[in-house]
Amino acid sequence: MPTVLLLRHGRTTANTAGILAGHMPGVNLDDTGMAQVADAAKRLAGLPLAAAVTSPLDRCRETIGTALGDRDLTVEIEPALAEYRYGDWEGRKLSELAAEPLWRTVQTHPSAATFPGGDSAADTAARAVRAIRERDARVLAEHGPDALWLACTHGDIVKAVVADALGLHFDLFQRISAGTASITAIRYTPERPYLLRLNDTGSDLSDLVAARHSVDDPQPEEPGGTAGIVGGGR
Template identity: 35%
Template sequence: MTTTVFLVRHGVHDQLQGRLCGRSSGVLMGAAGLAQAEAAGRRLAREGVEVVLTSPLERTRQTAERIARACGVPLQDEEALMEIDFGDWNGRNFDSLQGEPLWRTWNSERDTARPPSGESMAEVQARLTEWLERLTRSGAAAVAAVSHADVIKAAVGLATGLSMRFHGRFEISPGSVTTLVAGDGLLKLHALNEVPHG
């Protein structure tokens, strides 16, 4: 039994370039992000999605609600899809982080680095591995899972064996769909960063 997992990054929000929102509350999408969510919903409505799972943060939930409505399926929170815990960096402006040596290390050595008081990429991958195992045991044939760029990159790393040191070599755009197939002891990447239009 295999499960097709459509990993969707939340739509764009107005703070995307200004600060490391991380797990901050109150980060909402505007018209552009909502349009991306609607496009993702239309794209996934033809895939036989049985349930939409979402990180509990507002921006992912806004995206997931539109996908669930388009697919006519239930919506459930899933803690494993939560944004990485950036610890002391959560909510900081990017400009204020540029001078910190650990920030540079985090971005160049993400396979081993950790945000201060935060979560490593290896820990993100561990929670995703446990979640994917639960998902395949559930018997679901197709699910949509709405999450965040770094979490989706961690999942792609699991599927491809790519070190998180090379996380910057591929893009996970707002509103994009990345497709994995899990089951039979395997995890395969079927599509990366598909950006729905229309």
């Protein structure tokens, strides 16, 4: 099955200022963010990416443009990969928001959180997960089971997709980290998803080209086979 590389955008001016950016306009990468994405571009350079999609927000479009360099690859906009709409919280300092009663809910019971004037956290996570899974199926149909594809999005979106892949309840997604310009790799199969990388900012990614055949990521030869169980117990 295809492998999706989830690329979080590089560090932004809002990250530096400690502001909850959400859908604010004019949030761009800072100098550190540009350097982070340049490093990510080097790591992606040798990979045969079959497709690329991005959140419509400027920081992601800026990130994926740099990460892809001069590849002849059309980047599609995927609105479902956009950041949460934080409503009245958007543009406020994180240090101020930490004093709000809802902040604790967001941290410990996010499935119950709806941002004032904004999105339900659970609904946002669900539409992002659905978009990634549906896009992965489309890549499989168009490019075959060995395809690699890239999706540029936001930290909480990456965490939600990883939680789903690991079979975790959404309330546990805050236990997952996705740093700026990090790469997370997931391969969906008929049996289960495999998390191949998480919050990766430095490793060689070339082995992902052959991830489908990796002995550390076995596939049963037929439905109900035990190869995965044996491999997972090594």
